[in-house]
Amino acid sequence: MSVYPVPAQFHQVEEVIKNSRFITQIFPVQDNNHAKQIIQQQKAAYPDARHHCSAFVAGAPNDSNEYGFSDDGEPSGTAGKPMLAVLQGSGLGEVLAISIRYFGGVKLGTGGLVKAYAGGVKLALETLPTIEKVIRQEYQLTCEYHQFDQIQYWLKQYDGQIIQTNYTDNVRLLLALDATNSENFANKLKDMQLKLQKLQK
The missing domain is CATH 3.30.230.30 (Impact, N-terminal domain)
Structure with missing residues (x-):
């Protein structure tokens, strides 16, 4: 739930x-x-x-x-x-x-x-x-710099939050999404060959 x-x-x-x-x-x-x-x-x-x-x-x-x-x-x-x-x-x-x-x-x-x-x-x-009360799960995502704007747009569409951002040779994100929205967001990422990784608590 x-x-x-x-x-x-x-x-x-x-x-x-x-x-x-x-x-x-x-x-x-x-x-x-x-x-x-x-x-x-x-x-x-x-x-x-x-x-x-x-x-x-x-x-x-x-x-x-x-x-x-x-x-x-x-x-x-x-x-x-x-x-x-x-x-x-x-x-x-x-x-x-x-x-x-x-x-x-x-x-x-x-x-x-x-x-x-x-x-x-x-x-x-x-x-x-x-x-x-919305229960959110934490996820990790690594993307290229040119993909970051699109990811931020989709996060807003699916009520996601960026908890932490690390800029290195690429962009590493710590995200929070609820269960339903995370599935839809993950499907969008597949089009960019990106994978959402769920963090185990």
Whole structure:
């Protein structure tokens, strides 16, 4: 997946359900560790709350290695997992949801908790500003000086970026393109007998 939506900024909504106050927060995150850091920060910021439940998709939407969730003291399966299910269904990546609960004295029951925690995330996502994240792969390309202008033109057509340029007896380029555009760009290069070399990360 080379393009997917991510949160544009921090976002928060609040609900009161049977006297319990639920604060649902959405954060953009860079990775698993970043998500865990924010969870700890929010626990410290709301020390008097009963629960700080969370779920995150800290990488691309389909990267299960970057999933995580916590019920934080609520009955198992009633908070973090339903929250994660909403995030997965949204198609968002690099996103963390935290639901902070101030207990109001009335128990919600298993079904009520699932509905409250999942519903809070759904409500927050309805008004969450998002931006598109484009995943680019790095490539190397060597060309002659007289070919460089044409290559720059095609790079603009295919939304590519020149990261580095080395001028020696020829021009050596370090490029960044997304998967779809790199294939089209590579086909253009074949007409000039040039080959795009993918860098392994």
